[in-house]
Amino acid sequence: MSTRTWHSIDELNSRSWVLAPTDPREALALAEHAVDEAEKLRYSYGRAVAQLNCGWAHVYLGSYDDALTRIYEARATFDSIHDQIGQIQTLNALGVVSHRIGEREQARAYYRESLRLADESNEAHRRLAALNNLGELACETGDLDSAQELLEQARALAEELDEAQVIATVTVNRGVVALMQGRVADARELLGEAVERTRACGDRIAESNALCFLGDATDVVDDAIALYRQSVQICGETGHREGLVRALGRLGSKCRALGRLDDAERYLMDALADATTPEWWRMIVKPLEALAAEFESAGDQPSTIRIYRSLSSVHQAHAADTAARRVATLRHYHQLEQSRVETVLARARNEELQSRFDRLAAENSLLQLIYAIGREVTATLEMGEIAQRLYRALNEIMSADVFGVALYDDERRVLDYSYVIEQNQRITPFSVSVDSDASFGSWTVRNRKEIVLNDSKREYEAYITKHRPFSAADSLSIVYTPLLYEDRIEGVVTVQSYRKAAYTDDHVDLLRMLAPYLAIAVDNSRKMETIRRLNDQLQSDKQELEQAYRQINHMANHDNLTGLPNRRLLVELIEGHIPLARRNGECFGVLYLDLDLFKPINDTYGHRKGDEVLVEIAARLRSAVRESDSVARLGGDEFVLLVRNVAGQEALAQVAEKIRHAVCRPFVVDGNTHELSVSIGASLFPLHGEECDALLSAADGAMYASKRSSDSAISFAVAGG
Incomplete structure (x- = not known):
């Protein structure tokens, strides 16, 4: 086939890449067309680039499942033609998707591997992308010093390479770091510069982000609202849903602060409707909870209940969606790795690779198990049923002579052990002060770290001053895992055995991976309890009003002295x-x-x-x-x-x-x-x-x-x- 025809596919790919930040829908259409044409012409490199461009367009549109599918296809194609630069590009893209869906550790691993390969290959442009992404990730995780250092390196390299679009993106990230460090004046200057740079290079998605963060750094409320609205408009035009959720959330928070609660609810509910990933949902859950508290303080219980119901339903949907997406992502990764291992095994029958294959199969089975248990736990809103389901599942996998879930009450500063089972029998509920120096659970809450003991009689002093078991028999193997959700400590889960060294590293890993599911279930249960309480109060108020109406109606129609009709x-x-x-x-x-x-x-x-x-x-x-x-x-x-x-x-x-x-x-x-x-x-x-x-x-x-x-x-x- 003539290189001239291949050149037309390269032209399509080039146009798609340039359009992606500005018009991702059009970029996706061009990339899909390029994939079809490259397959017809058997142009592997063109197909790989087009597949990767499809992935990037889906990233900008917030369609992360579709993005993963296309990026994995691109990676397999680049591997088949031994294109290392393409492999580095797909690693970077996989890091971005992992970053967007909340898999930050996985994202960091992808970015670091991309940076390592870029350094080995002396690929400055790939190094630049990895530095910027690592800096953005460090900023989000609160490691601001590392973020500042990485972004300074990225800025210097971008200027050396004369990459105007990357300079603009790096400037946005540097402004965000300055804002998080409390350097508001520096942040305003950097983000104002970022707005101008993104406009100059036509990167509308980066421009919408810069406008939104500039609104955060602006003291004048009206100016901030105007910036957020500009961001909303651009996001709507480009299909940048993540930016739309962010800007709508900011607008809602500003309106709530100004006392315009109805406007705040409208903006935040619009954001909630567009929040299709857990990461986006986290941007607005706290503003919505704050708004619900405002409505409750104002005595507007119907609005309070409406918000809590919306939060609970979306929360539950995202809990299941998060679980499915994480398992699907990891399964996709494992399938790709499995395919590679099988290929090498067929050629070399290498024992080390066979071992790796077996390990991947075991990990995949573990993921399936975690997903199944997590789905069952998050399928109910009754706390007692949640604990019972988790206990039944764990008791089949490991020794669970004692099992307990304790919920943390921040106002009372106590752990309420409402669900404790010993030898299949419920123990009477009890509470422990979180300041207690004789409670493993209290230590776990205070330090937000797990405890693993193989012989509690010998090892307890590292955590508590006195060992006072709450079970009838003394547990020797003890695991306590914190239940963390949205940076909040919801409580702890404990599994205990009468035997020494009853729990392997796999058991502990399983508990650690199940803890987020249980934390989500606890949060859902608490939200539902709040809705029930408000519903009960609303019903009580309604009955009182009806009774008062009946009394008023009777008084209006009857003689007060004799009770006769008037x-x-x-x-x-x-x-x-x-x-x-x-x-x-x-x-x-x-x-x-x-x-x-x-x-x-x-x-x-x-x-x-x-x-x-x-x-x-x-x-x-x-x-x-x-x-x-x-x-x-x-x-x-x-x-x-x-x-x-x-x-x-x-x-x-x-x-x-x-x-x-x-x-x-x-x-x-x-x-x-x-x-x-x-x-x-x-x-x-x-x-x-x-x-x-x-x-x-x-x-x-x-x-x-x-x-x-x-x-x-x-x-x-x-x-x-």
Whole structure:
């Protein structure tokens, strides 16, 4: 095939490489096209470069699983053509992906190997990339002195090679180091310079990072917010999702600090939606937790619960995703190594390589086991079930005569041993002060380091002053491992055996690798407990509000003295019954009562005794009518009765007479007997009116007619009058 055709593939690769930091989507399309063309022409070098370019485009887009696949393909292709520079490039790319997904130790190993091979090959450009990446990694892990030294070396080499784009990237990283060292003025100067350099060389992704970090170094809040928004815009245009999560998180934190909690929630929830890797999620988990605390302090429990639920669901998803990604990454690496070993074995049957192959197979099996246990542990939010599942799994692998999980309470400064099992039996929960000098667990929390004892009776003094076992029998082999998550100590897990030297290095490694899963599960469980507590409080508040509403509604519709319906409720009852009576063709009556001779009792004995008489009258009225009828007090000594479904005027008169007799029975007030009389006015639906007001008015008028009458205490309204 002609070199001219190969040259067109090289041109595609060159354009893809240049476009990747500016337009990774277009760069990916060009690189994929170059892969297809190179495979057709059997141009191995062109295919390897195109595969690597695909990997870099996926890195810029945040698609790390796809990036790994392409980079491993590129590495295999470079290996097949013995291209050492290509191998160095893939090592650097693998380091970047490991760095992005949180595998920092793996990333450091890749970067260092890339640097070593670059030095051996005298490849200055590859050395420059490794120095810059190692400096950035050192900055993130808090080793600022090393970061500054590595980045200074990178700066000098970049200037010597006249690499404008790398100088810009290194300047961004130097600005971040200065910011972390507290040299804010230097940071502003460096990051301002970085913005100009990245713009000049067209590296928009590096420009978005520089703008965001410059916002961190800016004292004026409005200026900082403007810088973050510029960063968000560029990230949206380029598809730089990591930078988008970072900038949105900063915007949310600024709004929270300004008290604009709704804006803060909007920005942080947008960031959460784009946070597809644990490393990105960690950028916003603390701002979201702080915002939830602000809402809780303000009494806004629905918002608090909404944030905690979002955190918990995403957290749980990332826990499983993290586990899968780490195992997949390592498995991919092991498969590649396995393939290499098998190739060499086929040629040389080298015993050392066979041993290496066996070791890799064992490591792969261990990873599968860790993933299986970790997935089971993180699949539940109940702390008791989490501990039980881990205990069952470990008891099949190692001696676990005693197993325990203790949760650290930072406010109380105690370790709560809520889940301790000895010989398959739960031990009563207990607590230990974290300042105790007689507790292995407390030492582990204070120092954030593991303890491994093969003979506790001989070795305990290195950690505690007195050995006081909490188990029934004395454990001789003891392992304590700290549960660390997001730089927080969640607690400890311990496995103990009655035998000496019961635990191998593999057992300890297994516990060490399982600890992050358990820490994630503990954090998830605590978040769920917070959500439950807030839900319970919200439900309690809701019930109190409902009870208060019922009380207010009752007070608004009932007479406070007698408990009878008041005028407002009476009107509702009559108006509600009119359509039913009209539909069924029924009559109902309204009786309007006014007590006679009540005022002298009030004047003679006082209002308290008068109130007692009114309460007794109310009781007599209720007992004189059916349950389906209604008795209301309008105020003073006036009462109204709604008598449902009566045959006519005669039947209503009988009810009125029964009421008159009930009211006129003698009363005893302070030992003295008194009799009351009552004036009653009656109206009938629909004879005396078809609306509530008309019926009440008619009955009221009839009541006054009763008062004027000397013949009878009961009067009916006049039809049509």
